[in-house]
Amino acid sequence: MTKKTIRKQEPTFTQAINISKDWCNEWEEDLLSDEVLADRIQELIKTKIGIRGFFAYTLSDSECTLLDKLPSSLIYKFRELGEDIVEITIKNFFMSSAQIINHQNNKKYEYAEISNNISERCINLLKELDSKLVTKKINKMVANIDKLGNGFDSKVKYTSEQKNYILNKIEKLIK
Numbered sequence: 105m106t107k108k109t110i111r112k113q114e115p116t117f118t119q120a121i122n123i124s125k126d127w128c129n130e131w132e133e134d135l136l137s138d139e140v141l142a143d144r145i146q147e148l149i150k151t152k153i154g155i156r157g158f159f160a161y162t163l164s165d166s167e168c169t170l171l172d173k174l175p176s177s178l179i180y181k182f183r184e185l186g187e188d189i190v191e192i193t194i195k196n197f198f199m200s201s202a203q204i205i206n207h208q209n210n211k212k213y214e215y216a217e218i219s220n221n222i223s224e225r226c227i228n229l230l231k232e233l234d235s236k237l238v239t240k241k242i243n244k245m246v247a248n249i250d251k252l253g254n255g256f257d258s259k260v261k262y263t264s265e266q267k268n269y270i271l272n273k274i275e276k277l278i279k
Contacts, residue, residue, distance in 0.1 A: 120157020
């Protein structure tokens with residue numbers, strides 16, 4: 105006889121975005137404390153898809169101020185998760201910074217502003233995370249910048265203009 109168990113279902117990318125949106129809205133309306141929100145987020149971001157969905161929403165939605173305010177209880181949870189949080193934040197930092205250049209070159213200034221907001225949120229979050237881990241991961245990505253590109257799959261490589269812009273923004277992070 106086999107043991108019957110209920111498998112814990114992991115959210116899809118879209119579900120993780122929607123869950124993040126609901127929780128952030130509840131937090132913004134003071135229906136959730138910082139601590140309760142941080143505990144919920146910790147559960148959501150235990151998987152790569154959960155992390156991606158959470159950051160896709162909280163970095164890009166200008167109405168969500170969670171990553172602008174960065175409650176200490178959330179920072180604590182992010183530090184506990186360490187490498188995965190640092191890695192996705194740096195990747196989003198690189199991609200959003202590169203997109204600023206694309207949007208400016210295409211004269212899509214509204215999109216450039218959205219990408220800039222994402223980049224700034226990433227910088228502010230990275231300043232709150234483990235500085236040794238952030239430095240290690242950034243140095244690794246800078247060393248491989250010629251292999252990186254616009255998107256998680258890096259099919260379209262960064263232009264020299266984008267690479268220079270990213271490197272200049274890293275200086276802002278270091279300060």
